[in-house]
Amino acid sequence: MQRHMTPEEFREHGYSVIDWITRYMEEVEGMDVLPVVSPGDIGNMLPDTAPESGETFGQLLGDLDRIVMPGVTHWQSPNWFAYFPANVSGVSILAELVSAALGQQGMLWSTSPATTEIELKVLDWLVDLMDLPQGWKSSGAGGGVIQMSASDSTHTVLVVARHQNRFRASATDMVVYVSDQAHSSIEKGCTIAGIGHCVKVDVDDAFALDPAALRSLIQQHIAEGLTPIAVVSAIGTTATTAVDPVEAIADIAQEFDLWHHVDAAYAGTAMVCEEFRFHQPALERVDSYTFNPHKWMMVNFDCNVLWVADRAPLIDTMSILPAILSNTAPDVGDVVDYRDWHVPLGRRFRALKLWWVLRYFGAEGIRGLVRDHVALADSFAEWIESDDRFELFAPHPFGLVCFTHVDGDEATRALADALNATRQVAITPSVIGTTSFIRIAIGQTNTEEVHVEALKTLIDKLS
Amino acid sequence: MQRHMTPEEFREHGYSVIDWITRYMEEVEGMDVLPVVSPGDIGNMLPDTAPESGETFGQLLGDLDRIVMPGVTHWQSPNWFAYFPANVSGVSILAELVSAALGQQGMLWSTSPATTEIELKVLDWLVDLMDLPQGWKSSGAGGGVIQMSASDSTHTVLVVARHQNRFRASATDMVVYVSDQAHSSIEKGCTIAGIGHCVKVDVDDAFALDPAALRSLIQQHIAEGLTPIAVVSAIGTTATTAVDPVEAIADIAQEFDLWHHVDAAYAGTAMVCEEFRFHQPALERVDSYTFNPHKWMMVNFDCNVLWVADRAPLIDTMSILPAILSNTAPDVGDVVDYRDWHVPLGRRFRALKLWWVLRYFGAEGIRGLVRDHVALADSFAEWIESDDRFELFAPHPFGLVCFTHVDGDEATRALADALNATRQVAITPSVIGTTSFIRIAIGQTNTEEVHVEALKTLIDKLS
Numbered sequence: 001m002q003r004h005m006t007p008e009e010f011r012e013h014g015y016s017v018i019d020w021i022t023r024y025m026e027e028v029e030g031m032d033v034l035p036v037v038s039p040g041d042i043g044n045m046l047p048d049t050a051p052e053s054g055e056t057f058g059q060l061l062g063d064l065d066r067i068v069m070p071g072v073t074h075w076q077s078p079n080w081f082a083y084f085p086a087n088v089s090g091v092s093i094l095a096e097l098v099s100a101a102l103g104q105q106g107m108l109w110s111t112s113p114a115t116t117e118i119e120l121k122v123l124d125w126l127v128d129l130m131d132l133p134q135g136w137k138s139s140g141a142g143g144g145v146i147q148m149s150a151s152d153s154t155h156t157v158l159v160v161a162r163h164q165n166r167f168r169a170s171a172t173d174m175v176v177y178v179s180d181q182a183h184s185s186i187e188k189g190c191t192i193a194g195i196g197h198c199v200k201v202d203v204d205d206a207f208a209l210d211p212a213a214l215r216s217l218i219q220q221h222i223a224e225g226l227t228p229i230a231v232v233s234a235i236g237t238t239a240t241t242a243v244d245p246v247e248a249i250a251d252i253a254q255e256f257d258l259w260h261h262v263d264a265a266y267a268g269t270a271m272v273c274e275e276f277r278f279h280q281p282a283l284e285r286v287d288s289y290t291f292n293p294h295k296w297m298m299v300n301f302d303c304n305v306l307w308v309a310d311r312a313p314l315i316d317t318m319s320i321l322p323a324i325l326s327n328t329a330p331d332v333g334d335v336v337d338y339r340d341w342h343v344p345l346g347r348r349f350r351a352l353k354l355w356w357v358l359r360y361f362g363a364e365g366i367r368g369l370v371r372d373h374v375a376l377a378d379s380f381a382e383w384i385e386s387d388d389r390f391e392l393f394a395p396h397p398f399g400l401v402c403f404t405h406v407d408g409d410e411a412t413r414a415l416a417d418a419l420n421a422t423r424q425v426a427i428t429p430s431v432i433g434t435t436s437f438i439r440i441a442i443g444q445t446n447t448e449e450v451h452v453e454a455l456k457t458l459i460d461k462l463s
Numbered sequence: 464m465q466r467h468m469t470p471e472e473f474r475e476h477g478y479s480v481i482d483w484i485t486r487y488m489e490e491v492e493g494m495d496v497l498p499v500v501s502p503g504d505i506g507n508m509l510p511d512t513a514p515e516s517g518e519t520f521g522q523l524l525g526d527l528d529r530i531v532m533p534g535v536t537h538w539q540s541p542n543w544f545a546y547f548p549a550n551v552s553g554v555s556i557l558a559e560l561v562s563a564a565l566g567q568q569g570m571l572w573s574t575s576p577a578t579t580e581i582e583l584k585v586l587d588w589l590v591d592l593m594d595l596p597q598g599w600k601s602s603g604a605g606g607g608v609i610q611m612s613a614s615d616s617t618h619t620v621l622v623v624a625r626h627q628n629r630f631r632a633s634a635t636d637m638v639v640y641v642s643d644q645a646h647s648s649i650e651k652g653c654t655i656a657g658i659g660h661c662v663k664v665d666v667d668d669a670f671a672l673d674p675a676a677l678r679s680l681i682q683q684h685i686a687e688g689l690t691p692i693a694v695v696s697a698i699g700t701t702a703t704t705a706v707d708p709v710e711a712i713a714d715i716a717q718e719f720d721l722w723h724h725v726d727a728a729y730a731g732t733a734m735v736c737e738e739f740r741f742h743q744p745a746l747e748r749v750d751s752y753t754f755n756p757h758k759w760m761m762v763n764f765d766c767n768v769l770w771v772a773d774r775a776p777l778i779d780t781m782s783i784l785p786a787i788l789s790n791t792a793p794d795v796g797d798v799v800d801y802r803d804w805h806v807p808l809g810r811r812f813r814a815l816k817l818w819w820v821l822r823y824f825g826a827e828g829i830r831g832l833v834r835d836h837v838a839l840a841d842s843f844a845e846w847i848e849s850d851d852r853f854e855l856f857a858p859h860p861f862g863l864v865c866f867t868h869v870d871g872d873e874a875t876r877a878l879a880d881a882l883n884a885t886r887q888v889a890i891t892p893s894v895i896g897t898t899s900f901i902r903i904a905i906g907q908t909n910t911e912e913v914h915v916e917a918l919k920t921l922i923d924k925l926s
Binding site for chain 2 (some may be wrong): 004005007008009010011013014015017018019020021022023024025026035037039040041042043046048049050051052053054055057059060064067068069070071072073075076083086087088089090091092093094096097098100101102103104105109110111112113114115117118120121122124125126128129148149150151152155159162163166170171172184185187188189191192193194294300301302317318320334335343344345346348352355356358359360361362363364365445446
């Protein structure tokens, strides 16, 4: 009966896995990006019951090629232009490996001081790197925490806003405002938090929230006896990376005492570069901000950061203290127990991969990645504009370009389907209102000019 | 400027990391389990700002020993007896490595068919392995999903229960019942879900929920105009692994139409062995069940499984469908889009490590681990009982033994402190009511008789 993998066996199998991944890294560029698979194909290759006796590691590794790979969509191909990127890097992958091996559970400072303290410090680094308010550092009134996803963070702050207002109104009478382009996670977060109303505010021609419409809705809802509690500004909406007018929204949030959350899930990474920061004015007046290093910063999923300007209401909402979890830290100072900063109790050492990525590439490496991708997007957009068959559908402030076929929705959809049908690239078709458009997100770690050129060739051929 | 780690560099650094982990595995047994560190010690070793230029991989690896290790609590030491285990295995660590490298984001079936289909199948395997109701398989009305933690799952089902009852009562008038020994996540889940009342029910001498007390509270609350919506049974409470009377609670849940959730976070793993299954009767009448392969099944954190008997209300509560996420699966059958089964949208390929662990060890390997640990716990408990200085504090149905010093709370606390002060072991002091006791959780992957013997010697010496 197999009960252990000895350290020596681990070394041997570990080398095999490293070799397997190295080969994947070498070959992924040439692979079809999208798999040829129907529902059930992968699952049906597995037996219906777990094996009674253990199998060899060689069998597991062999089944990576036989069973897993046919069902993999290659998010890590440089020809991946779908959704937003979820890019990775070798250094992040290796940090994840170390985290898994150390098996830290950082629910309390005392259960893994390194997990908590490196997280605190590295999130402070990001405050400077992204030019966020100094008060968001751990030395200030606010602070940052790694959570699983932007959906989690948005849900968390909506719960805090609801909790803060619990003596003013019933949750079902509370209202949260977002643009009609905001990510589905906000509506979902409201539903999960039991907040009665998630109101979609009209946007302008650039798909950015219209502050006048927001103000008038708030006034109308107050007159109706509802209680506005929060507004979410997007810096980079999901559909088109539209940027809401954060400063104008901050004015309104202040006037009506709303929690103001900024969702910069994808575009937050760009803020390492000075030239994009005009998109995030007035942050010193927002209450919370979330972004995903796991989208565009080469930190493998999951790694989402939430900052709050004031950590007190967050901890007040999330903190529960049973005897078994009373902290055993020495009485020499305050410690952060991150369990009180989110829904889950347990947490792994995700700060390690963020720390390693920032150190290995340095600030200039991250900036270089962003600038290269944005330059590729700009050049791709120029090509779209210069071609009579296509039209840009929206501004392209970051690495996403949205376009349509001038022959209309059907032609756009046909082109989108044809592109994905080649399996050589992955792109995302989308719709706003009744208009179909194609999203090209340039952000995979290894995407370079040659890949965008190949995409253009493909688009040209299929149009 | 460093922007990439080439595949060849990845191979070289990967081997180094594998070597580093191999050495850690070899040496952890001899290391102090608890670190000597004060708040700030680790963080202060990091510079205040991220480096402008990239550093070498050697610098990162060197800082694992210099900065990280002094702040690590060795959850993976065989001398770890604290909290519940969060055990890992070589095969799980390597699966996490592969998941990180593939960088799959399985929000939809179509964004990673392998992620979804292997998860479906492996959770079906567990239904058989743990003798859970057949209807919880993906072929039935229910289904399983991997979430981050039991706290997440508990919160999720409480939200579903609240959502189902939203037209009957205001959330603030809803009541959820748990034993006064239940995990803090249930109270926290209620707060986060905005449920007005989380009522603690009295327990019997074995710290198990008293069904008569539950019934009388429900009747009282209904008379007061409140709306009971859910009850949580623990199979293995956090403090003492007490087992609530699931069948009697199922009767009451049925009578009053309550959502009945079973929290078997730690003890669920034991259900791979037939002899523990009498602790989970009447499961065909419960609505949901959660357990953590990341506690005792050698699957590294995070990996929590939630099953629901009926997936419809879960998906009804959690589903939001924007255009960008409309599924592009072929029209040949239904697919599961796991995004609709939890709060977050994104999800990584966690099923891989569960699959690999089950295959590498086989059912008999997992059973062997559980039986060995429980036998060690039984023998440790016998020793406690046989020694006049100590008393068992609670029954020990699984791998956790709770005991006190007969000289009273102060002696118990002094012993707990003395044990942890040696740093050679980690144990958890706890309190129920006013009684202090010591928890010894036997469950780390490599814990064997020799380690428990050493613990006994240490207890003997320090008492």
